[in-house]
Each structure stands twice: as structure tokens, then as C-alpha cells.
Amino acid sequence: MSSAAMTVVIGFEGSANKIGIGIIRDGEVLSNPRRTYITPPGQGFMPSDTARHHRAVILTVLKEALEQAGLKPADIDCVAYTKGPGMGAPLVTVALVARTVAQLWGKPLLGVNHCIGHIEMGRLITKANNPTVLYVSGGNTQVIAYSERRYRIFGETIDIAVGNCLDRFARVIKISNDPSPGYNIEQMAKKGSQYVELPYTVKGMDVSFSGILSYIEEAANKMLSSGQCTAEDLCFSLQETVFSMLVEITERAMAHCGSQEVLIVGGVGCNLRLQEMMGVMCQERGAKLFATDERFCIDNGAMIAQAGWEMFRSGQVTELEDSWITQRYRTDEVEVTWRD
Amino acid sequence: MSTDGETDHKTGKLEFSLDVPFPSSSEASIALRSLSPDREPRRGGISKRLTVTGNTLSVRWSADEARILRVSVNSFLDHLSLVLETMETFGPPVDSGI
Numbered sequence: 001m002s003s004a005a006m007t008v009v010i011g012f013e014g015s016a017n018k019i020g021i022g023i024i025r026d027g028e029v030l031s032n033p034r035r036t037y038i039t040p041p042g043q044g045f046m047p048s049d050t051a052r053h054h055r056a057v058i059l060t061v062l063k064e065a066l067e068q069a070g071l072k073p074a075d076i077d078c079v080a081y082t083k084g085p086g087m088g089a090p091l092v093t094v095a096l097v098a099r100t101v102a103q104l105w106g107k108p109l110l111g112v113n114h115c116i117g118h119i120e121m122g123r124l125i126t127k128a129n130n131p132t133v134l135y136v137s138g139g140n141t142q143v144i145a146y147s148e149r150r151y152r153i154f155g156e157t158i159d160i161a162v163g164n165c166l167d168r169f170a171r172v173i174k175i176s177n178d179p180s181p182g183y184n185i186e187q188m189a190k191k192g193s194q195y196v197e198l199p200y201t202v203k204g205m206d207v208s209f210s211g212i213l214s215y216i217e218e219a220a221n222k223m224l225s226s227g228q229c230t231a232e233d234l235c236f237s238l239q240e241t242v243f244s245m246l247v248e249i250t251e252r253a254m255a256h257c258g259s260q261e262v263l264i265v266g267g268v269g270c271n272l273r274l275q276e277m278m279g280v281m282c283q284e285r286g287a288k289l290f291a292t293d294e295r296f297c298i299d300n301g302a303m304i305a306q307a308g309w310e311m312f313r314s315g316q317v318t319e320l321e322d323s324w325i326t327q328r329y330r331t332d333e334v335e336v337t338w339r340d
Numbered sequence: 341m342s343t344d345g346e347t348d349h350k351t352g353k354l355e356f357s358l359d360v361p362f363p364s365s366s367e368a369s370i371a372l373r374s375l376s377p378d379r380e381p382r383r384g385g386i387s388k389r390l391t392v393t394g395n396t397l398s399v400r401w402s403a404d405e406a407r408i409l410r411v412s413v414n415s416f417l418d419h420l421s422l423v424l425e426t427m428e429t430f431g432p433p434v435d436s437g438i
Contacts, residue, residue, distance in 0.1 A: 059429050
């Protein structure tokens with residue numbers, strides 16, 4: 001494979017309730033179709049139902065990805081897919097299709113770490129040089145910095161992800177999951193006027209959200225029925241609390257690393273209030289803030305393709321026998337062979 | 341497809357077998373290599389083995405209990421049908437060469 005020729009990678013992502021397939025050619029996103037499995041208000045998404053959703057649409061989305069990019073299978077150089085972390089059944093559904101087309105088309109396969117997909121997409125889109133990364137989603141909450149061939153985890157949640165806390169609170173107050181519970185909490189928070197004090201649980205470099213969730217679930221039941229506050233007030237208070245915690249641990253990591261850049265990735269990264277609060281901290285430190293829009297913060301196939309592109313070009317490949325999916329996959333387990 | 345289920349009275353385990361014919365041995369092998377990498381979600385009480393002989397993909401299960409067997413066979417059949425549909429939609433294999 002000559003370095004002069006362009007490298008085209010197709011990426012398959014389906015570790016949670018979004019199924020996306022994207023194609024990247026040397027840093028250009030050629031297509032990135034996606035579908036979201038949305039459950040009724042008050043309900044979360046379960047693994048087998050999610051897998052069933054992905055199963056029903058995946059081949060259609062794959063056709064769309066190729067058509068929108070104007071490519072044929074022969075034009076693809078590598079098939080990348082999410083190896084983990086994530087929900088087992090949906091991960092398997094997507095991996096099966098990736099493995100099958102890789103063999104049908106005679107292309108090498110690459111198992112990608114989902115978190116690294118977010119990081120590499122963030123780096124590509126924002127051109128951030130060497131940022132402190134805040135990765136926040138329904139499934140993950142980590143502060144990451146690159147050092148010596150690893151994305152090192154400087155801080156993380158010790159229990160649930162911040163997005164999980166938000167999503168589960170949304171279920172308690174029964175707001176719509178369309179387009180996402182977090183988005184609807186953000187809109188409601190804008191109309192909140194009363195700050196309700198909630199526990200603030202930063203633990204050194206790490207954070208904890210399960211206590212806040214229990215507290216606010218109980219507060220919702222008591223205060224909403226007695227009219228002490230509105231659901232909007234609770235949404236506002238929850239955001240202010242959890243986002244402050246995230247800003248604090250990000251700042252702590254930046255201080256350790258002497259970093260002047262912050263990159264926010266993951267679905268919760270779409271939240272404009274979080275970006276605003278992080279922006280204030282960055283300005284105070286003379287640092288720069290980078291974030292992407294919902295096309296790339298939210299799980300998508302192109303981010304897997306981009307991480308796959310980097311891995312492939314640095315000589316990595318996944319043998320079929322080693323292509324098993326895994327629900328747990330630490331960000332720092334991957335050797336980052338494409339950076340110095 | 342032919343299937344067979346019975347209890348192996350020596351080991352006390354339930355045995356289940358499934359044979360799936362393919363148009364060619366290369367396609368049977370593609371299915372094998374797509375379906376074999378992932379471990380059973382359930383650690384104990386179930387194991388399966390996939391092999392290809394000629395144009396046929398064979399699967400053999402060994403389980404402690406009928407309900408565990410049912411779950412695994414069900415899942416496998418869903419996965420198999422996805423692989424088959426993928427092969428129908430995006431096949432035949434480019435490097436058939438055979």
C-alpha cells in the first residue's frame with residue numbers, strides 16, 4: 001500500500017442505542033448515516049431490544065453509507081468496527097456484519113476502541129494539537145491525556161457516567177427520549193429559575209454520580225408534588241452541579257499536564273451549557289476550548305472509521321479470530337502507534 | 341438445515357447439533373469466521389463448537405440445562421440469519437477464486 005495513494009476506511013458503530021456507519025478518505029468524511037433507537041418516556045434501552053433495532057436497519061444504513069459516499073466496496077481499503085466497550089448484544093450484531101463484509105470484499109478488519117474513536121474524531125474535526133480530553137456520554141466519563149503511546153485516564157467516574165445520571169433522571173420526570181433525554185434536559189434547564197442544592201461529589205481526580213442521582217430522584221418525588229420547585233428547576237440544578245464537577249476535574253488534569261487545550265467529546269459534549277462553563281474556566285487559564293457538533297459528538301460510524309484510518313496506516317490489523325467484542329475495554333489498553 | 345437434540349446419558353449434558361448448507365465451501369468458511377470469534381455471554385453451563393466440512397457449517401452445543409441451550413441456539417440462529425442476509429445483499433465473495 002503506497003503512502004501516496006488515498007486510504008479509505010469504513011467504520012461501523014453500534015455500542016449503545018445509535019447505529020452508524022461512516023466512510024473516511026484521508027481525513028474527509030464522505031458519508032456518515034446513523035439511526036437512533038428511541039424508547040418511550042420513562043424507559044431506558046435494553047440490550048436485546050437495542051440489538052434487534054440495529055439488526056433491522058444495519059444493512060440499509062450500510063447501503064446508504066456507500067451510496068452517499070459514491071463508492072463501491074472495491075474502493076474501501078479497510079473495514080473498522082467497534083470492538084468495545086459497550087453493550088454486548090448490539091456490539092455483536094454490528095461486528096457480525098463488519099466481519100462478513102470484510103471477508104466478502106477481501107479487506108482487512110480493524111477492531112477499534114469506542115472511546116478512541118471519539119478522541120480521534122475530535123482531533124480531526126477541531127485540529128486540536130494535544131488537548132486534555134473530557135469524554136462524557138451516557139456510558140463513559142473520563143478525563144484523558146495523551147502520553148507516550150497511550151491515552152491515559154487522569155480522572156473518571158467511580159460509578160455511573162454523567163450521561164447515565166442525566167438519562168435516568170429524565171426517566172423519573174418522564175420527559176421524551178427524542179432526540180435524546182440529555183437534549184430535552186438541556187432545553188428544560190434553560191427555563192429553570194431556582195437553584196436546588198444537590199450533593200457535589202468530586203473525589204480527587206475522580207467523580208461520582210450515583211449519589212446525586214439517588215438524591216435528585218427522591219427530591220423530584222418530594223418537591224415536585226409539593227410544588228416547592230419545578231422540573232425545570234431540577235434540570236437546571238442538576239446540570240449546574242454535574243457540569244461544575246466535570247470542569248473541576250478537567251482543570252485538575254490540565255494543571256497536572258501543563259495543558260493549554262481542552263477537547264470535549266461524547267454525546268454530553270453537545271450540551272452548550274457544559275461548553276459555556278468549560279469555556280469560562282479555559283478563559284481564566286488562557287487555554288483554548290474545542291468541541292464538535294452533534295454529527296460527531298454523538299456516536300457515529302465515521303469516528304470509528306477515523307480511528308481505524310490512523311490504526312491501519314500505522315500498520316495495525318485485527319485477525320478474525322481476535323475480533324471478538326468486549327463490553328469492557330479501557331481507553332489506556334490500546335497502544336497508540338500512530339502518535340509519537 | 342438438519343437439527344438433532346438429545347441428552348448424552350454419559351455426561352448428563354444436553355447435546356444439540358445444527359448443519360447449515362452453503363452454495364460453496366468458501367461461503368461456509370466466511371460464515372464460520374464471522375460467527376465464531378465472540379464468546380458465549382454466559383460463562384458456564386454452555387459451550388458450542390463450529391466447524392466447516394465441505395459446503396456445510398456445523399454447530400455442536402453442549403449444555404447443562406434446556407433453557408440455557410434454548411437461549412444460545414436462539415441467539416445463534418438470529419446471528420446466522422444476519423450473516424446470511426449480509427452475504428445475500430453484499431456477496432458473492434470477491435476472491436472466490438474457487
